[in-house]
Amino acid sequence: MTDLPYRPCAGVMLLNRDGQVFVGQRLDSTLEAWQMPQGGIDPGEAPRDTAVRELGEETGIAPEHLELIAEAPVELVYDLPDEMIGKVWGGRYRGQRQRWFLFRFTGQDSDVNIETAHPEFRAWRWADPAELTTLIVPFKRRLYEEVLDAFSAHLGSATIHR
Known part of the structure; x- marks a missing residue:
């Protein structure tokens, strides 16, 4: 299965005024895992446009309630567990x-x-950035560590502990 490509996607770390991050519990999972909004990039769509569109589709948040702070400097990648591939x-x-x-x-x-x-999502809440890696499914933990690292300069006094 390593010859399969990666799905192009955009993800959103959304901060509230208190420096907390939006997370949701997926409807299609029985796990207690929470995740940040994300979704596939449509052909010809710019990644930032995908991020705003997916955020709206998943949370109902309108673009006028968003202010861009930063974009991760590089594309981040994760692999599905073997049992999920296919x-x-x-x-x-x-x-x-x-x-x-x-x-x-x-x-x-x-x-x-x-x-x-x-x-x-079946539920949502605001979480401290330091909680993110413990809230996500294990196979995305390294990805979330990379997201936190990419945005650490913008996360205020929220210290990241791993």
């Missing part, structure tokens, strides 16, 4: 290559609505 994304990919964006959320919690046209 079962997700139509069996076409071995993992994802992602462009990550850090946005500030300028709206109110009432501007978040995960009951979208095609819901992906």
